[in-house]
Amino acid sequence: MRIRSAAAVVTLLGLLTTLAGCGIEPTEVIDVGYPATGAKRPGVPATQAVLYFAYPGGVVPVSRPAGDAVSAEDAVPLLLKGPNEPERLRGYYSELPKVGGVDVVTSTDRVVIRLATDVSRLTRTARNQLVCTAAHNGVPGKLPADEVKVSLVGGGKAVTDQVCASLFPQAGRTGPSVSPRP
Amino acid sequence: MTPATPEKPPAPWHARLRGLRIGRRPALGTFARGLRARLVVAFLLVAALSALTTAGLTFREARTKILKRTQDTAVETLRAQVNSQVPEVTFPPGNDDLVRLSEGLNRAGVAQRWMVHTRYKDGPLVPPTGPNGSRGIPAGVQGKVHKGIAAFQRIELDGKPWLAIGLPVTYSGDGGEISGLEVYAKLPLREDELNVQALVQAAQNGAMPAIALAVVPALIAARGVLRPVRELRRATQQITAGELDTRLKVTGRDELADLSRTFNDMAAALEENVAELRRMEANSRRFAADVSHELRTPLAAMTAVVDVLDEDAATLDPDTAYAVRLISEETGKLARMVEDLMEISRFDAGAAALHLDEVDVSETVRKTLQARGWQDKVAADLPEGVRARLDPRRIDVVVANLVGNALKHGGEPVSVAVRATEGAGAEGQRLLIEIADRGEGIDPEVLPHVFERFFKADSARARSEGSGLGLAITLENVRLHDGTVRAANGRAGGAVFTVDLPLRRGECGEFEEGQA
Incomplete structure (x- = not known):
């Protein structure tokens, strides 16, 4: 009886100490799944979509790896879907409204984007997002991306011949001008 | 009082058991270790x-x-x-x-x-x-x-x-x-x-809180277990107090119910055995009483005849005269023994009556000594004015037995002292009669047995003048007075017998009863 009581008490105390001393223990090195990926192989042309998202103070390009070459027709719908989770975590957002559909037509050094919304009411950042995304993805022609002209049409309004002037337009350079209403 | 441990006279088992306290509450320490x-x-x-x-x-x-x-x-x-x-x-x-x-x-x-x-x-x-x-x-x-x-x-x-x-x-x-x-x-x-x-x-x-809450089922479980245990204890106490017909109510089929059943069986067996023992004891006592009674009549005739022969012994030739005197002596002893046996039988049968009378104790003791012709052999310390209600005939028997015993077995001088003590508390006043001798005293081993019937302090001395019932009769007489008698060895050597009686005075009214 005495021995059994003593054993019970010892067990109890042991349990109490275990419970009280339970913190977070260090561990060994533990393998955790697969590596990260997405590094650009040097010398090999990247197959990626470059999307411009809003960031306090302007727009920034975000590269999204893709299996094949990405054209402006592919990139603009991706842009309209907004930033993905990691991009949102980086603080990027989109000022573009949710619109039903988009129609992107490219010709030599030109892109026409038709939206189901009044394009004259888009914010400057939103316009820059569209223009830069369209210009920096696959567009026929030989002009550099900064000189590709992009027109936005929608809601009976048109904003024509925009160029992706700068990543950070407030840094001394002018942004795309808005043409007068027809 | 002598420093030796006073030996209480043996009491019948039921009287002894009755002395136990009933319904005693357990102490706190007992509770802490309790079930x-x-x-x-x-x-x-x-x-x-x-x-x-x-x-x-x-x-x-x-x-x-x-x-x-x-x-x-x-x-x-x-x-x-x-x-x-x-x-x-x-x-x-x-x-x-x-x-x-x-x-x-x-x-x-x-x-x-x-x-x-x-x-x-x-x-x-x-x-x-x-x-x-x-x-x-x-x-x-x-x-x-x-x-x-x-x-x-x-x-x-x-x-x-x-x-x-x-x-x-x-x-x-x-x-x-x-x-x-x-x-x-x-x-x-x-x-x-x-x-x-x-x-x-x-x-x-x-x-x-879980641990604290566990106290509640624990107490309930403890109650379930303790109730039968408590009942068992109560029943045991009742049996101890002599209520042998006590039985437990058996409920359920668990181990405690088994225990209760076993207890009931035990109580039944005990009751049966005790009844049997009582019957046998009563039978043997009645037998002793019958035998002594039957012996008395022929003994009376024998005594008469032997007395006649004894008177004529002087005229007989020496051998025959010696034989006649021997027969006369032994017949007298036999008659005394039969008388003692009948006296003891009366005590056993509860037929001994106490005839209380307020007397001067010293006077009673002095009369006893004078009647036996011992006043010269015994140093008596008898203060005047000690009065008590007691049965003078029985006190006479007690004092005579004890003094006679001291004169026979102890060494002189024998002293008798009467004292009244101021008792403390519930005990009340006590009357003490002390008979001391200056002999060799009593072997401490036999001290507890001196009041037993036919007990011989010296086993080698198979034949003695007494019947072997003297001290037993003394004890019964003292007990009839609700008193005790103790045997001890005095500091200065020799045996000291102390009769301890409650000192009753006249206001107690008529007190007359048989043996309890």
């Missing part, structure tokens, strides 16, 4: 053990889950961030590229509060970790990542838990070829630690 306390303690131990075990297991499980979720989330988030940001890095990256990537990753990890270090091939960590690489990324993780394996490790820095994650980066595409870019993140697990502490607290807070 109830033990049951409560056992319940508490079991409750504490189960509560703590449950709490402990729950805690371990929860802690594992919390940490696993944190780790998985951190690794997944970091991997997604790296996947998202690495495509913007030009390869091979320079130091500026690595700084930009690290900053970008740090910015994205505001929620996790991680600190990112990157490295390309065998270059240094960017930004650099603390001196000697301490407080940085554990070497084990770096080794794994260098081999292209994503890994993490929980470490402790300054007593705080941290999580170190290492991710190698592969080139885009299906090949999974290691690019040489390595991303390390280190994040504090402080919130998890707080969560874990909250868990510990919750477990402890939960266990304590």
